[in-house]
Amino acid sequence: MTTRPEPNGECPLCGAAVTVEEERCPSCGLARPAARGSAVVCRSGLWFLALMFVAIYALVLATVAAAR
Numbered sequence: 001m002t003t004r005p006e007p008n009g010e011c012p013l014c015g016a017a018v019t020v021e022e023e024r025c026p027s028c029g030l031a032r033p034a035a036r037g038s039a040v041v042c043r044s045g046l047w048f049l050a051l052m053f054v055a056i057y058a059l060v061l062a063t064v065a066a067a068r
């Protein structure tokens with residue numbers, strides 16, 4: 001994906017503001033707390049796949065119903 005990451009993220013563990021350039025959270029030391037973009041993209045991709053599946057299912061259902 002070519003979308004730019006947000007300039008500032010939030011640590012999921014302690015809630016401290018963390019920039020994406022930082023490897024670790026300055027407050028609790030969690031590794032790459034701001035690098036959560038891939039998980040979000042993965043989740044939205046799964047939703048997209050599910051929507052595609054439902055759309056194809058409805059299309060097949062409509063085709064079978066129209067053929068009768």
Ligand SMILES: [Zn+2]
Nearest residue numbers: 011014025028
């Ligand atoms: Zn933290």
